Amino acid sequence: MDSVKQSAALCLLRLYKASPDLVPMGEWTARVVHLLNDQHMGVVTAAVSLITCLCKKNPDDFKTCISLAVSRLSRIVSSASTDLQDYTYYFVPAPWLSVKLLRLLQCYPPPGNQRRALRNLGCRLLASGGLQFYGAPEDAAVKGRLVECLETVLNKAQEPPKSKKVQHSNAKNAILFETISLIIHYDSEPNLLVRACNQLGQFLQHRETNLRYLALESMCTLASSEFSHEAVKTHIDTVINALKTERDVSVRQRAADLLYAMCDRSNAKQIVSEMLRYLETADYAIREEIVLKVAILAEKYAVDYSWYVDTILNLIRIAGDYVSEEVWYRVLQIVTNRDDVQGYAAKTVFEALQAPACHENMVKVGGYILGEFGNLIAGDPRSSPPVQFSLLHSKFHLCSVATRALLLSTYIKFINLFPETKATIQGVLRAGSQLRNADVELQQRAVEYLTLSSVASTDVLATVLEEMPPFPERESSILAKLKRKKGPGAASALDDGRRDPSSNDINGGVEPTPSTVSTPSPSADLLGLRAAPPPAAPPASAGAGNLLVDVFDGPAAQPSLGPTPEEAFLSELEPPAPESPMALLADPAPAAE
């Protein structure tokens, strides 16, 4: 009879998954919950699985199961070794049933939880300002019993094992890990969280790879809880060691995830350097993710932005192929927005470009930065304008179309910044390979820049090629990309609760347009950066400018084609900066110095 009940419960579960509406849960709720009281542990095992699935859809209907589950669990956990004869597995009482019960409890918030009680029960305001809930004592008793249960499990983990067999330890640890998972889910008992963290810390150095792997995985979730974050950080050295020495790649990956989760201001530099070192030998499949993570950490915890620039350039150097556009756009935005780091960036990029084997992303970043800020290092004879130009031009023929387009823009900026290079650069632009280039984008740019440099006066040129204005603040597109890659749970560890407003002064989702159109400001307007309708001539130039932007949009060149920036442009409009649209018509702006 019992075995029929077991099978029936699981068949009902299967039927429910296939067609939820067929099952008349209203009438059967009480009967299903009552199965938890059954004498036969097998029936209880089957019933718990059924209830776990049912209560995902109707949590309120099955609330009564919580207290039954807790009492069953506490009876199992505190049972003597002679009880549950049939269900004791290598001296562990009913391990699978315990795990299932703990799983069931994870479907609900902690019992005696104030918010939940508020919704369902009456409550009154005490004179002291606290709230008292009717029906709370029962919940409190349940909670007390549950906490006792969890503590017993944690205590048992510390006791010497009753058997040397791996089965015994696996069964015991299965219950332990599920308990820790429940504690993390509740996230309300600091001492339990800290104890869990310490237990996991011990496992980090266990002989068995399975346990190390599971410990790293669980610690990752613990790291995001405010109570245990500090406790997790104490294990940083063990984790770094694991990252270096583990032989299973999935364990190393978990260690990397944990480092990312436990990162904060105090250990950011250490963690970023360890992750960079790991990146050098990492699996190709996971490199992009690590690159994104390093970029996010470097930006978030950068106190000294020259360190940030170094880190990103290192990223490009180590794993250039996997550095996605968002990452290098971001470094350009930050360099543009922060005056103090511009000179350092120009110098570092110049040195990086001198390396014999230089990744294309480095050329892109270098090209843009030297175009904007090359004048800051022009004083030094080793990085004089002709040297800068020849350095960039030496990479020109090795690059893809998009990079070459960017470099052409840099050249025209050089003509503006360094008039002494004008002749050389014009010579390059005039070359048949540019003016009659097969690619329309490059040809157009070459023709237009050549004409611009020949026809425009110095003042007009200076205005046209004025330094890019600072980028407005936006949600980080790198974080968005990481979330897209990993699913919603991933970057949340970094997101909620620990966002430090002071470090977020520049958070732009706007991509820099490598090619400046006729004027920087109207083009910026067209891209939606400023809400001001451009006055006078602008409507015409806006139309024409629009067209120009479209024309300049090469297949991979234009970042504004990406989905995130589009939304960013349209959703958030910056307050108008009145001077800039007038600049073209009014006074000649001073040359970008």
Added chain:
Amino acid sequence: MGPKTSLPARDPCTARKWFSLAQQKEFLEGECNILFLSSLIRFILIQNRAGKTRLAKWYMQFDDDEKQKLIEEVHAVVTVRDAKHTNFVEFRNFKIIYRRYAGLYFCICVDVNDNNLAYLEAIHNFVEVLNEYFHNVCELDLVFNFYKVYTVVDEMFLAGEIRETSQTKVLKQLLMLQSLE
């Protein structure tokens, strides 16, 4: 081939004609994510080192060619691992928990959120029952008495969940069934 009747009727997508296996699979896996949030075993496989399947119990709807593909992939993933690796492998958007006994790999495919060690020991429990039932089981026993092996599996696992964990109870039931033959 019309729409799969096992999909919930409330979903307008069930009325949609499926154009490709990939679409069906994707939808099923998506459905899995929504409805099958509780722990679910996707399949149980016993394979030998050469890749021959000794037992394949599926708890989710797969087409025959999908099943074959899965079997090959699981074999490829599991046989390259040795002692220094963990017993858990991420596989598509599930995970496989496996253990090697002599020349046989026992693999259980579960959700990524499931308790690894619990399923690892479930495998061992199952193997111990087989051992008791067949009196020192070996691969040949599984080959010649494959129908009995399925009986054991169905005693211990049902509908993608662990059904019975007590070795004594399972053996009692099996002996009772055997006496009926």
